[in-house]
Amino acid sequence: MKKIIMVSTNNTCRSFIAESLLRQLLLDAHQKNIEVISRGLVVLFPEPVHVKAADMVIQKCGIESLDFQSAQLTQEEVEQSDLILTMTEEQKEKILEEYHGYKEIATLNEYASVEGAIIDPYGMEDDDYERCFEQIARLVKKIWEERLGGNEMIGIGSDHGGYALKQAVIKHLEDKGYAVKDYGCYSEESCDYPVYAKAVANAVKDGKVEKGILICGTGIGISITANKIKGIRAALCSDTFSAHATREHNDANILAMGARVVGEGLALDIVDTFLETEFSNDERHIRRINQIED
Numbered sequence: 001m002k003k004i005i006m007v008s009t010n011n012t013c014r015s016f017i018a019e020s021l022l023r024q025l026l027l028d029a030h031q032k033n034i035e036v037i038s039r040g041l042v043v044l045f046p047e048p049v050h051v052k053a054a055d056m057v058i059q060k061c062g063i064e065s066l067d068f069q070s071a072q073l074t075q076e077e078v079e080q081s082d083l084i085l086t087m088t089e090e091q092k093e094k095i096l097e098e099y100h101g102y103k104e105i106a107t108l109n110e111y112a113s114v115e116g117a118i119i120d121p122y123g124m125e126d127d128d129y130e131r132c133f134e135q136i137a138r139l140v141k142k143i144w145e146e147r148l149g150g151n152e153m154i155g156i157g158s159d160h161g162g163y164a165l166k167q168a169v170i171k172h173l174e175d176k177g178y179a180v181k182d183y184g185c186y187s188e189e190s191c192d193y194p195v196y197a198k199a200v201a202n203a204v205k206d207g208k209v210e211k212g213i214l215i216c217g218t219g220i221g222i223s224i225t226a227n228k229i230k231g232i233r234a235a236l237c238s239d240t241f242s243a244h245a246t247r248e249h250n251d252a253n254i255l256a257m258g259a260r261v262v263g264e265g266l267a268l269d270i271v272d273t274f275l276e277t278e279f280s281n282d283e284r285h286i287r288r289i290n291q292i293e294d
Contacts (some may be wrong), residue, residue: 004036004083004123004148007091011040013053014087016120017133018108019112020057022148023141023246027093029177033276034148039073041094046070051119052129080101085143087118095103111147112139116203143195156276157183157196158259159222162215164188165259165267169213172268178275181209197225201232204253212254219258226254234291238262247277249285 004022006067008015019038025265026034048054054068055149078084080103086107095105109116118135119129154173158166161187173180178255183199185191193216200212212234216222219236235246238261246252253272257267279285 002034002082002148002188002276003076004034004085005073005081006036006038006085006087007041007073007095008038008087009039009041010047011038011043011072012047012050013122014120014132015040015072016049016068017053017057017136018085018087018140022144025136025140026177033176033272034185037077039077040070041073041091043070043072050122053133056129056133060100065283066106073099075099075101077159083111088120089117108136108139114139114142116256140267150273153179153181153209153223155181155183155200155203155212155220156214157185157200157212158215159185159193159196159217160188160230161217162194162222162257162259163229165190165257165264166215168264169215169267169271173272176272187188194225197222199294200203201226201229201234201254205229205231213274214256215259216256217258217260219256222223223254223256226256231293233289237274241265243270243273244277248280249282251279251285251289 001063005284006015006018006022015038016210024038026036048159049068078095078099082103084095084102086095086105089107090109092105095102106116119128119132122131156170170180170182181203183203184196197214200214203209203213212226214222214226214234221234223234226232231256233250233252234251234256235242235252236245236258237243238258242254256269257270262270
């Protein structure tokens with residue numbers, strides 16, 4: 001699961017707004033593979049969100065914030081995060097100076113590729129809070145659509161033996177907010193699995209989809225075919241442990257399954273594990289993947 005931390009100075013206004021907006025986008029898309037929280041850099045004791053920020057979020061989005069309490073950013077949270085987004089360049093520099101172990105850090109503007117900086121409305125008028133809210137809303141929406149999986153595309157293919165399970169996987173993925181490109185087959189009429197394995201593998205190789213899923217009766221033939229395409233690392237998985245390990249260690253970009261080997265419930269768990277597990281970026285695994293490519 002990808003973990004994102006929105007950071008401001010006191011965690012009572014801007015980072016709260018950014019967290020609330022992204023959290024709502026995740027809920028609307030039924031996206032469960034991203035966790036978002038907000039934290040502050042100078043939080044002496046927990047405080048509720050600033051009333052004007054809370055009112056803005058309720059008015060614009062209908063999001064209640066009764067249980068929100070500000071919290072100090074910790075070193076452990078930094079190490080566990082995949083992405084840290086600050087409201088200002090100064091906040092980013094403070095994290096770079098005082099924390100370590102972060103994977104990726106940027107300002108909201110920087111990550112959205114938009115020039116400028118977010119205004120600090122503290123102590124200002126209602127119009128300034130509204131302007132701040134609208135500014136953050138535009139940036140968060142842009143980041144969601146372009147950087148965080150709002151349009152993440154999964155390519156999927158099967159032969160006739162995997163057709164029924166493929167349809168169940170497609171529905172499951174779409175319910176969770178993924179975009180899915182179906183490369184066939186399109187019925188249970190007998191067909192040749194290499195055709196569909198090649199189509200999905202080429203789509204992954206060419207960057208047309210983020211990852212691929214292939215299903216045939218056993219998953220063997222369709223995974224052998226996919227692995228003939230240079231740059232493809234298709235992993236045949238019949239359990240969640242293997243799905244997690246192959247993403248973490250092998251950076252597998254295609255999941256293969258056998259419809260006559262795993263039931264629908266297990267298959268969906270395997271799919272979730274595969275898509276939600278990040279590659280470790282460990283030097284050992286990178287070296288070995290490079291050897292595979294060679």
